[in-house]
Amino acid sequence: MNGAVDLPLGLSELSFEATGGARVRRSILPSGVRVLSEQVPGSRSVTIGFWVAVGSRDEQGADAAHSASYGSTHFLEHLLFKGTPSRTALDIAISFDSVGGEHNALTAKEYTCYYAKVQDRDLPMAVAVLADMFTSSLLDATEFENERGVILEELSMAGDDPADVANERFFEAVLGEHPLGRPIGGNPDTIRAATRAAVAEHYRANYRPQDLVVSVAGAVDHDALVVELERALGTAGWDLTVAAAPVERRPALAANLAAGNPLTVVERPTEQVNLLLGVPGLVATDDRRSTMSMLNAIFGSGMSSRLFQQVRERRGLAYAVYSFAPAYSDAGLFGMYAGCAPAKAGTVAELMRDELQRLASDGVTADELRRAAGQLAGASALALEDSDTRMSRLGRAELTLGEFADLDEALRRIALVTVDDVQALAADLVARPFSLVAVGATDEAAFTGAVDRIAPSIDVA
Structure with a gap:
């Protein structure tokens, strides 16, 4: 193929x-x-x-x-x-x-x-x-x-x-x-x-x-x-002799999203604050989805990722920390998650935003790109050992993407991604409006400094 x-x-x-x-x-x-x-x-x-x-x-x-x-x-x-x-x-x-x-x-x-x-x-x-x-x-x-x-x-x-x-x-x-x-x-x-x-x-x-x-x-x-x-x-009773055309797929056009809520705090009596920070992402059919996969691998997927190294390994501020990038027909998200002590939540939010900004301003190295390609190739090959994954890939290809890309094609697309592509996408993401969500034993005042750095225009009481 x-x-x-x-x-x-x-x-x-x-x-x-x-x-x-x-x-x-x-x-x-x-x-x-x-x-x-x-x-x-x-x-x-x-x-x-x-x-x-x-x-x-x-x-x-x-x-x-x-x-x-x-x-x-x-x-x-x-x-x-x-x-x-x-x-x-x-x-x-x-x-x-x-x-x-x-x-x-x-x-x-x-x-x-x-x-x-x-x-x-x-x-x-x-x-x-x-x-x-x-x-x-x-x-x-x-x-x-x-x-x-x-x-x-x-x-x-x-x-x-x-x-x-x-x-x-x-x-x-x-x-x-x-x-x-x-x-x-x-x-x-x-x-x-x-x-x-x-x-x-x-x-x-x-x-x-x-x-x-x-x-x-x-x-x-x-x-x-x-x-x-x-x-x-x-x-079961269906009359399959009645001719009909399959329903059309959803239009693959990015929606014009209204500005989201910049700060949401849900107070809960928990030991940790569950912290999410992110921006609108890419639609499922965007030509940059392979670049997004590479960016996500470098930034927040795995123990060698920048986010894991900065937040957990160097500073010991969280046990779980990662990034993710779900995509749909007309919208998507790019998000960062961390679970941390309430007293550290503002600091962790700043660190996550700073790491994405550093990716946008300084770019990535050729070695990081190579490691990310290897990570994605291995993870994809191992996932396809399971017929569940293959069945789901077929279904999503038919319903949403309108194309089928096998493992070889996916790896070919990954190999085409350059350091400049990753930096350009990071710059695009960091320019989008950020939303910060915190659930735990905290309040809005805990994020005053963090929000000022993440999005200075946000007014926090």
Whole structure:
């Protein structure tokens, strides 16, 4: 495979070889269902995912006409495990437990995925059960109320975790009113307000053949997979003879974000302050995403990174300290995290900002660039030992990126990144508006000096 492979929605069949002799195929069925597989030589297991490009950002609130309230996408994810006309919730669980398989789901900001990992011989069962769940959930009224309680407990658990609270508030602070800034699971008030009718309408509107992407990686035969999938979807009641085009991908244009909240402090009686500092980042399809990966590796990923060395090794101010760079279709973030003593929180915030500024002003060395390339190459190769990672890569390629880049192509792009590229991106990031979030036994006054250095225009009481 030379270069990335485009995944145009108008092309019904694609087949190519990827790194290590893996065979990647994609079929778009007449109904609009998209099926992607990566056959990995020597694999004995297989991971399958049923995806829709609907996440928390697509909710419009209970007060909007014909829309699910915030948190309903996550609510629906729970309900699809609670039974169909042909399977009870226990039947679904037994199907996977009895073969030693794993099954679960996740709701993200831009998609939802239902997935399973089984031995290769059990793939037909996984296809049948996931297809039944996906197409034919009962959304039973009693189960609906039971899951309302379960989700409220899940939110309470997250609310008791200061790191989770800091992360949610960080997205809100940086992205402001953008839908990506909302919590994925909603909040207790929106979950209590959710109605079965609204969630059912959300289900009918977004779980259609043209919305479905099925990605499979490991010991899989593509032609047999398509046959099994069509049989399972037909048995579940979908009419696959009705022609439809796949839903279009989200526009890959950077949103015009309003200024975020520069300082957010949530007071909690904890031993540590969970500190997050960051700026708006890059969208998922930005040409500089390989540069961002290199910058993040040099700056805050691993024990040799600048952030780790400066904050933990040289000064002993934190145990956990790192940077991260999530990216979405029209927005992204670049963030820095540290957990530190309340008395040191202001100092740590200044250090994190100073390190990014130093990266922007002084650049990086050729040796740092070489080490980062090696780190990314090794981490990527090791991750691809797992069929879960390969399945997820296929799904994200189809839903968001519109292209598939194998390991060789990813490494080629990394090798093209220069020291000047990294410094230029750092200069771009450091010029963007910063947001600081602190959760713990602290208050705004503790950050007066830090905020003056990070963003002098911020007025802190």
